[in-house]
Amino acid sequence: MRDAESFDEFYRSTSARLMRYGYAVVGDLTEAQDVVQEAYTRAWQRWRTVAAHPHPEAWVRLVVARLATDRWRRLARWHAVLTRSGPPESVHPPGEDTVMVVAGLRRLPVAQRQALALHYLFDLPVAEIAQETGVAVGTVTSWLSRGRAGLAEVLAGPTREVTETRSTGRKRTASGVWEGNSDE
Amino acid sequence: MSELDRAYHALAHEADTVRLAAPDTLRARADRRTRLRVTAVAVAAAIAVGSALVGTQWVFRADGAAPLPPGSTATATPPPPTSVAATSAPPSSTPATTPPATSADPTGRAAPKSIPNSAFLQVADTNGQEPVVDAESEDVLPALCEARFASDDDADLRRTRRVTYWKASGREGYVPDGTFRQTVTVYQPDGASRFLDEVRGAVEACPEDGDRQYRMLSAPEHGDESLTFEMRYPTVDVEGKATGGSDVRIVSVVRIGDIVTVLYETGWEDGWSAEPAVVNAFTGKAVTRLRSWLD
DSSP, X not given: OOHHHHHHHHHHHHHHHHHHHHHHHHOOHHXXXXXXHHHHHHHXXXXXXXXXXXXXXXXXXXXXXXXXXXXXXXXXXXXXXXXXXXXXXXXXXXXXXXXXXXXXXXXXXXXXXXXXXXXXXXXXXXXXXXXXXXXXXXXXXXXXXXXXXXXXXXXXSHHHHHHHHHHTTOOOOTTOOOSOOOOO | OOHHHHHHHHHHHHHTTOOOOOHHHHHHHHHHHHHHHHHXXXXXXXXXXXXXXXXXXXXXXXXXXXXXXXXXXXXXXXXXXXXXXXXXXXXXXXXXXXXXXXXXXXXXXXXXXXXXXXXXXXXXXXXSOOOOEEOTTSOSSOOTTTOOOGXXXXXXXXXXXXXXXXXXXXXXXXXXXXXXEEEEEEESTTHHHHHHHHHHHHHHTOSEETTEEEXXXXXXXXXXXXXXXXXXXXXXXXXXXXXXXXXXXXXXXXXXXXXXXXXXXXXXXXXXXXXXXXXXXXXXXXXXXXXXXXX
């Protein structure tokens, strides 16, 4: 299969999953859209390398996570460029469940969001999450445990938590990305 | 289903409402970025005299005659990379089939007035369909420890174009194998052979330049005289960090009389190197094009 065709097929078959992952890690739909598209752009720039990778989707996930971690290196204008060709269609307010989980995730560092997303969205075993995040299995177990506890706390009292989050000064950047990205 | 499962399910549902760009849009974006990257390599280190010559495009003959009119590229500002992907072959500012326009110098030797597109590699040589474009602002050679070449004073005409190539034919839809920055320079008598001597000396005097390493290579001879050298530098990953491997770029220089063509292989995808046999094959094609122009 030609490179362009194989990339397009890869993109079509994985981008929805990666968009979910991006949203869970980045925490803002528009930012997640930018990050995911940027990750695929980088994938095409080194498509021979990525296509030969044992797990190309994991390669793109890693780029998404790194871009989420290091927002300064993101191409902030990317969205403006792509708006002409593919504006996001999500204009409705997020559902209550989403509001809750987003509020909870907001409290976690990116690495923990990454581990939780890999667990809940991709069903990856702890060993694979450890491999993808580059930390020990014990660390992932700890992240998942703390992440679950943190989210459970929020989900138990969403109204109080959202108010608390706002009042503690955790604020969104101008572009809507979460603060609190200090990975462990 | 746990509460967290439900929460992630809701989050995924919302993410599904976002429409992502079409894959060809992303590929076009990535290709434009790659073109910019291969264009930007060490532009600041361009050979000083060569750049000035190209910048003015007005060339005074050694016999003191009136300056020659701008060469064929005088108005051919390199198109912005964004236009390359969207257009087919750019209009040629010089008929590609005309023999070299000449003017007699005091010795009666005919010297070209301009360097036409036909003196360069053509799209038909590239095994693909990517247009060959002018690239006057790009370096003729790698920096080579900021080498300067006295023979540039003898350069009457110089023109650079960028060629995107595939190793074999029928590769439409595949990632390019690399790019060449091809420069053709017309020298005054003896300037061309002096240039080759100076390049050889610059490579041998510069085995290392920061994280770049240079060395001469053995390669088949072309034209009246030729040389080949390589530049090796660390491969970087998507984050710009060294992977531990190295990429190799190859430069091939051929002289035919007072004319020199330089093929500087500038790559495409990080992590992939120029191959000596491929560069040699394209050097042969470049020599054929040059001879066709001169004949």
